[in-house]
Amino acid sequence: MEIPYAHRGQNHYVAVVRCPAICGLRYLHLSQDAQDAWVLRDFIAGQLLRRVPAGQSGGTALMLADIEREIDHAEAPPYLNIKEHANDWSVYLSLRTMTHARKVESVPASTSFGRWEPF
Numbered sequence: 001m002e003i004p005y006a007h008r009g010q011n012h013y014v015a016v017v018r019c020p021a022i023c024g025l026r027y028l029h030l031s032q033d034a035q036d037a038w039v040l041r042d043f044i045a046g047q048l049l050r051r052v053p054a055g056q057s058g059g060t061a062l063m064l065a066d067i068e069r070e071i072d073h074a075e076a077p078p079y080l081n082i083k084e085h086a087n088d089w090s091v092y093l094s095l096r097t098m099t100h101a102r103k104v105e106s107v108p109a110s111t112s113f114g115r116w117e118p119f
Contacts, residue, residue, distance in 0.1 A: 003074045005032070016077045016096065019070040022049075024107035027096040029082065029089060030067070038064045041082065042109055043090040044097065047116040049109070060114025067113075073100070086119070 005013035014031045022028075022040070029041040039050040052059035075096075080088050097104050109116050 001068075001071055001074060003030075003068060003071065004076045006076050006079075008079075014077050016075050016093070017071045018073040018097075018100070019067065020072055021070045021110060022067070022113050023109045025097060025101040026104065026107075027093040027100075029077065029093065030071075031082075032064055036063065038067065040067060041089075041119075042116075043086065043093050044104060045109060046090075046119050047109060048119060049114050049116050058115050058117060062114060070113075 003015050003017065005015045008014050011033050012031065014029065016027055017030045018025060018027050019040075023042055023045075026042060026044050029043060030038065031041070032038040036051060039048055041048045050059045051062065051064070054061045078092060080092070082089060094104050
């Protein structure tokens with residue numbers, strides 16, 4: 001599946017994605033700065049999964065391509081800064097989730113993909 005990343009400055013790209021194996025039907029914020037520097041943010045649950053170099057604790061050693069294989073829906077994101085508009089992201093992703101799933105799931109994120117951290 002082609003991911004419609006939106007360019008957000010220098011090497012920074014963002015997409016809104018759904019990865020059922022990772023977070024059920026919730027929509028997520030995926031950002032990348034390079035193939036080995038990415039973050040998957042679950043604004044609904046208030047947690048994130050980031051790539052960390054092998055040997056470091058926390059996060060995951062998975063490459064971006066591993067995460068992209070789990071995506072079954074992707075769309076271009078709104079232009080909202082994640083630090084200044086975290087609440088807006090939560091509302092936006094909740095509404096996108098409800099539009100497609102008819103509800104916002106409370107299914108916990110899968111730990112088989114790595115160690116999730118709170119925001």
